[in-house]
Amino acid sequence: MSINRKVQTLDEFTMQQLRDFPSATGELSRLLRDIGLAAKRVNVEVNKAGLVDILGDAGETNVQGEEVKKLDVYANNQFMGVLRHGISCAGIGSEEIDDVVIFDDEISNASKYVCLFDPLDGSANIDVNVSIGTIFSIYRRVSLVGTPATNEDFLQPGIKQIAAGYVIYGSSTMLVYATRRGVNGFTLDPSIGEFTLSHPDIKCPETGRIYSVNHGNFFQYTEGVRKYINECQRKEKSNGGPYTQRYIGSMVADVHRNLIKGGIFMYPAIADKPKGKLRLMYECNPCAFIIEVAGGKATNGSQRMLEVQPTSLHQRTPFFAGSKKMMEELESFTM
Numbered sequence: 001m002s003i004n005r006k007v008q009t010l011d012e013f014t015m016q017q018l019r020d021f022p023s024a025t026g027e028l029s030r031l032l033r034d035i036g037l038a039a040k041r042v043n044v045e046v047n048k049a050g051l052v053d054i055l056g057d058a059g060e061t062n063v064q065g066e067e068v069k070k071l072d073v074y075a076n077n078q079f080m081g082v083l084r085h086g087i088s089c090a091g092i093g094s095e096e097i098d099d100v101v102i103f104d105d106e107i108s109n110a111s112k113y114v115c116l117f118d119p120l121d122g123s124a125n126i127d128v129n130v131s132i133g134t135i136f137s138i139y140r141r142v143s144l145v146g147t148p149a150t151n152e153d154f155l156q157p158g159i160k161q162i163a164a165g166y167v168i169y170g171s172s173t174m175l176v177y178a179t180r181r182g183v184n185g186f187t188l189d190p191s192i193g194e195f196t197l198s199h200p201d202i203k204c205p206e207t208g209r210i211y212s213v214n215h216g217n218f219f220q221y222t223e224g225v226r227k228y229i230n231e232c233q234r235k236e237k238s239n240g241g242p243y244t245q246r247y248i249g250s251m252v253a254d255v256h257r258n259l260i261k262g263g264i265f266m267y268p269a270i271a272d273k274p275k276g277k278l279r280l281m282y283e284c285n286p287c288a289f290i291i292e293v294a295g296g297k298a299t300n301g302s303q304r305m306l307e308v309q310p311t312s313l314h315q316r317t318p319f320f321a322g323s324k325k326m327m328e329e330l331e332s333f334t335m
Contacts (some may be wrong), residue, residue, distance in 0.1 A: 010036050010175065010186050010195040017181075028138070028163060028179075031113055032148045035136055036175060036186075036195050038082040039167040042075045042134065043188060045167045046101065050068060072096060075119035075134065083106075088115035088139060089115050090149040093313055095282040096303030100313065104148045112214040113162065114139050114153045118282040120170060121166075122250025131170035137286035138163045158285030166252045176202070176256065178293040183259075183275050200261075207263020207325040212247045212254040220270035222296035224334035225301075231333070249250070251278065254300035255321065257286050264322030264330060268301065276300070280310055297327035301334055 008016075020194040047139055056227045083089040084103050091102040094118040103109075117136040130246035140162050141153045165177030173188040175195050185199030218226060232243040248254050248261070255264050269276045278284050288305035290299030298305040298321035308317065319332060 007189075008197040009192075010197075012240070013186070013197055020304060025112075027088045030086065030137060030302040031083075031115070032165075032177060034086040034167070035079070035115075036083050038079045039134055039173070039175060040166075040188065040195075041078045041082075041191065043173045044171055045071060046073055046132065070227065072120045072123045073096075079117055079119050079134070083115055089113055091153070092116065092309055093154045093277055093281065095314070100149075100151060100154050102149050104301050109148055110147055112140055112145055114149050116154060116281050116286075118279065121252045122248075123251055125248075129249065131145075131168055131253040132250050133166050133168040133256075135162065135166045135252055135283055135291065137161050137281075151313075154261075154281070155310045157309050158280075158288055159291045161285065161306075162301065164286035166256070166286065168252050170253065170258050174198070174256075176259075176290065178290040180293065183290055183294045195205060195275065202294050202302060204259050204291060205262030205323055206295070208247050208258065208264070208323045209243050210258055210261060210263030211243050211266070212263060212268040212328075213245070213268075214247060214249075214257060215245065217268075217270050220272075221268045222334065223241070224272045225266065225268045226270065228330050228333040249289065251283055251287070255291070258322050259291065259296070262323045262326075264320070264326040266317045266330075269318040273316070278317060278319045279309060280315045280317045281313060284317055287319075288321055291321045293323060296322055297324050298322075299327070299335075 011033055014032055018026055018029055025230055076094055080092055083092055087107050090108050090111040091114045092099045093098055095118045115136060115138050117134060121136055122132040139156050139160055141149055143150045143153050163177060163179045165175060167175045174185055176185045183202040184197060185202055186195035187198040189196045213229060221257050235242050258265055267278050281325050284305055291298050300308060301320060302319045
């Protein structure tokens with residue numbers, strides 16, 4: 001039997017990176033593998049959601065005041081359970097939980113890292129079979145290793161992230177994660193049950209022709225955002241246009257498409273949500289980190305996203321991210 005040695009699994013990839021840095025402890029690699037394990041468990045349920053009693057509402061609301069979907073609850077429990085029983089995470093913050101969860105035991109207290117995640121981004125689309133995802137970020141603790149983690153470990157600006165990533169559950173299941181060394185994508189191979197390297201060293205194109213925004217809110221956006229959207233619609237081919245609007249409504253899916261193909265994703269503030277809707281810690285910071293490492297840009301409309309100092313776990317923010325030149329054009333209208 002021939003073996004395809006060109007296929008590199010997530011485990012093999014992280015181990016290879018360890019070989020490049022003999023002084024590394026391997027703790028971050030173990031944490032990424034734990035996240036991959038939880039994602040595979042969630043993927044199984046996502047793929048059979050229509051066959052089991054896991055679709056629909058769970059009959060409760062989360063801290064954001066939004067209806068919790070049954071699959072939201074399952075995904076949250078899987079990620080929290082895997083990280084709690086691992087040896088590389090001191091605590092977690094989840095979009096579905098009011099406060100952080102500290103893993104106060106001897107092994108967890110010895111970990112250098114904490115993790116924040118949105119267990120199931122785009123969950124409003126679960127019932128209609130649209131791509132959804134998981135978003136996560138990893139921070140090095142600022143509290144003393146060997147003691148329980150604290151709230152300060154979680155309330156760090158995005159620039160302090162050690163790694164960030166997302167899993168998209170679509171026509172194929174893909175895990176994309178970034179460290180300061182680069183962005184790499186791994187597609188789940190169902191024949192072996194492993195994430196395999198499919199998109200090495202992802203670079204966000206400098207420009208693109210896709211803009212992603214909810215046009216239903218057009219007249220609630222600021223004048224600068226409206227002018228930019230109008231510009232996107234009337235661009236001539238000689239000036240890189242015409243642009244095409246693509247808006248899925250699952251942030252992870254919109255960001256993933258624009259990361260690969262080039263484009264810009266916008267979720268501005270509106271009149272009844274002046275602070276924006278997306279979550280700084282669970283959605284915007286990790287996606288901004290990935291986009292920036294890949295060569296793109298991300299802001300809140302007035303400030304670099306990764307430099308925003310969080311004041312609360314569930315803080316909301318406007319969000320703009322994508323190809324560098326498209327972001328610079330947007331800024332000429334809004335900043």
